Amino acid sequence: NAGVTQTPKFRVLKTGQSMTLLCAQDMNHEYMYWYRQDPGMGLRLIHYSVGEGTTAKGEVPDGYNVSRLKKQNFLLGLESAAPSQTSVYFCASRGGETQYFGPGTRLLVL
Amino acid sequence: GNSVTQMEGPVTLSEEAFLTINCTYTATGYPSLFWYVQYPGEGLQLLLKATKADDKGSNKGFEATYRKETTSFHLEKGSVQVSDSAVYFCALERSGYSTLTFGKGTMLLVSP
Numbered sequence: 224n225a226g227v228t229q230t231p232k233f234r235v236l237k238t239g240q241s242m243t244l245l246c247a248q249d250m251n252h253e254y255m256y257w258y259r260q261d262p263g264m265g266l267r268l269i270h271y272s273v274g275e276g277t278t279a280k281g282e283v284p285d286g287y288n289v290s291r292l293k294k295q296n297f298l299l300g301l302e303s304a305a306p307s308q309t310s311v312y313f314c315a316s317r318g319g320e321t322q323y324f325g326p327g328t329r330l331l332v333l
Numbered sequence: 334g335n336s337v338t339q340m341e342g343p344v345t346l347s348e349e350a351f352l353t354i355n356c357t358y359t360a361t362g363y364p365s366l367f368w369y370v371q372y373p374g375e376g377l378q379l380l381l382k383a384t385k386a387d388d389k390g391s392n393k394g395f396e397a398t399y400r401k402e403t404t405s406f407h408l409e410k411g412s413v414q415v416s417d418s419a420v421y422f423c424a425l426e427r428s429g430y431s432t433l434t435f436g437k438g439t440m441l442l443v444s445p
Contacts, residue, residue: 227376254431265422265437266377273431281432313376320365320384320426322433324376 225249227325229314235331236304244299244328246314254317255297256281257289259310260327266313272297304332335360339423339436346413346443354408354439356397356423364425366390366399366406367433371420380408380421413443 230245246255256271258281268281272291286308288300297316301308309332315322340355358366365384369377381390386401395410406423423436 256432263437265435266433267435268432271432315376317431320367320382321379322369322377324378326374326376 227314227316227323229312229325229328231328232326233329233331235333236301237333238305240304241300241302242304242330243301244312244314244330246297246299246325247295248297248314248316248323249295250316250318250323251294252316252318252323253294255291256315256317256322257287257297257299258313258315259283260313261310269299269312304330306332308332335364335425335427335434337423337425337434337436339421339439342420342438342440344439344441346441348415348443348445349412350443352408352410352413352417352441354421354423354441356406356408356436358404358406358423358425360404360425360427360434362428363401364427366397367424367426368395368397368406368408369422369424369435371422371438373419377422413441415443415445417441418443 227248257269258266270289275294312328314325336359367382368380370380381392383390383399389398420438424433
């Protein structure tokens with residue numbers, strides 16, 4: 224039982240490049256989330272999903288897209304990366320009232 | 334809208350000292366309240382929670398009581414250890430919703 228895993232752990236992008244962050248969970252949870260964590264800002268919700276095939280916007284969705292084609296996976300895409308998207312990205316899934324977090328992906332956009 | 338306000342850190346303590354991290358919230362209705370902890374280099378993990386007024390959440394020696402009259406959920410521990418050094422996040426979830434609103438986090442540093 225791996226819980227929530229994220230791929231990759233670290234990535235460097237140039238401005239304008241695209242990439243996809245993968246989140247996978249093996250707990251059969253319906254709800255999944257993507258957050259970004261920036262110094263002094265806490266965690267801010269980017270997008271979330273309440274089930275396979277559904278997505279919804281969070282607090283800071285601009286510049287990101289998501290897809291939930293399979294229940295266990297939640298993908299976060301950056302179509303054209305900007306330096307303002309340099310951050311640590313966390314995925315989470317929800318079981319009961321508890322959110323279970325992955326280890327994070329550190330993204331640097333130059 | 335919903336918001337969570339935590340005391341700014343870092344909070345620096347010596348081992349065995351008493352810890353309080355203040356958390357107040359603004360929300361419609363009666364939210365559930367949480368404390369999450371983030372150890373260096375890791376994701377967040379649930380520390381404790383309370384779902385209604387006057388509930389006390391507790392775990393690993395940490396406690397927090399849901400105070401509706403003061404809209405607070407302060408985190409306390411009677412005797413901290415070096416291993417408690419981490420960032421602590423207070424969060425709320427509105428009833429009927431599935432998303433969390435986090436505070437900005439409070440770093441705790443415990444020295445031997």
